[in-house]
Amino acid sequence: MAKIMAYPGELYKQYGSPRCSSCSNHSNQYHEPLRSVIEYYCRRCDEKKEEKRPRCSLCSTNCATKHYCNMCDKEKMDQMESKMDFLQLKWQPEGTRDCENELILLQASDGECVPVNGLILVSRSRVFDVMLKANMVERQTKTIKLEDMNTAVLHSFVRFLYSANASAEDLQQHSPNLLLAANKYEVDLLKGVCENFMVKYLTKDSVLTYLEVGYLCDSFLVKNAAFDVVSRCYTEYELDEGFQSLGRKHPGLAVEFCKYLLPSQCFQKT
Numbered sequence: 001m002a003k004i005m006a007y008p009g010e011l012y013k014q015y016g017s018p019r020c021s022s023c024s025n026h027s028n029q030y031h032e033p034l035r036s037v038i039e040y041y042c043r044r045c046d047e048k049k050e051e052k053r054p055r056c057s058l059c060s061t062n063c064a065t066k067h068y069c070n071m072c073d074k075e076k077m078d079q080m081e082s083k084m085d086f087l088q089l090k091w092q093p094e095g096t097r098d099c100e101n102e103l104i105l106l107q108a109s110d111g112e113c114v115p116v117n118g119l120i121l122v123s124r125s126r127v128f129d130v131m132l133k134a135n136m137v138e139r140q141t142k143t144i145k146l147e148d149m150n151t152a153v154l155h156s157f158v159r160f161l162y163s164a165n166a167s168a169e170d171l172q173q174h175s176p177n178l179l180l181a182a183n184k185y186e187v188d189l190l191k192g193v194c195e196n197f198m199v200k201y202l203t204k205d206s207v208l209t210y211l212e213v214g215y216l217c218d219s220f221l222v223k224n225a226a227f228d229v230v231s232r233c234y235t236e237y238e239l240d241e242g243f244q245s246l247g248r249k250h251p252g253l254a255v256e257f258c259k260y261l262l263p264s265q266c267f268q269k270t
Helices: 009-015 043-052 070-087 118-124 126-133 137-141 151-163 168-184 188-200 207-216 220-232 241-249 251-269
Strands: 004-006 029-031 103-107 113-117 143-145
Touching: 070 188, 103 118, 113 118, 113 151, 118 126, 118 151, 126 137, 137 143, 151 168, 151 188, 168 188, 168 207, 188 207, 188 220, 207 220, 207 241, 207 251, 220 251, 241 251
Parallel strands: 103 143
Antiparallel strands: 004 029, 103 113
C-alpha cells in the first residue's frame, strides 16, 4: 500500500480542495500517486486499484507486471531447468549401444508389458542404465520385470519418463506407488514431484500410508509432514490399530517418531 501524505497546504489554498483522480471526491488526505506525480487517489480508490493489480498465480502476492512474483518465477525457472536436464538423452559409448535403438519391455506385476525405448530408460534411470549395460538377464531378454508395479502405475511411470510431467490424476491415484518406484529406480525428478504433492495434500485419512511410504523411501519431507500431523492429534492415533501395527511392522519408524515427539513433549511439560 502506498504511503499516506497530506495534500500540500499552499496548493490547497491556491486551488481549493483537490479531487481524487478516479472518483473526483474531495478528501483531506491522499495516497501518493502510484504511477504519475500529477495523479492523486483517495483511500477507497487507491485500495480498489491495489485490488485490481495482477497477483502471482502461485502465491497470490501482488505483482505489478508479471503473472508470477520474483520468488515464484525463480522456482518455476528452476523446475524448468530440472525438466530440461531430465529430458536430455545420454548417448552410450561404443559397445553398449545395442539397447538404444531397441524396445525394452517393462512387465508389470499382473503380466502386462509396456514397450519403452532403451535410450529413454538408460537416460532416465541409473538402475535401468546398469541393468542394460551389464551382461544381465534384462539385457539378454530385453524385458525388465517390475514386480512392485501394477499396470496403472506402470503407465503413469512410463508417461513421466517420456514427458517429465505427472498429471494431477496420476498423482492423486498413484503418488505413494510412484514415489516407491522413483526411489527404487532412482528417478530423482519424479521422487521430488511425488514428495511435494504428498506433503501438500496430506490428510488424516492418508497420513499412515504416507508415513510408511516416506519411511521406506527415506523421504525427509514426507516423514516430517506425517509426523507433524500425527503429533498434533496424537491422542487420536495412540490407540489406533493401524498406527500400532505400523510401529510393530517398522520398529525403526517407531523410534524415529519417538525422537520427533520427545522435544515437543518436553516443551509442553516445561
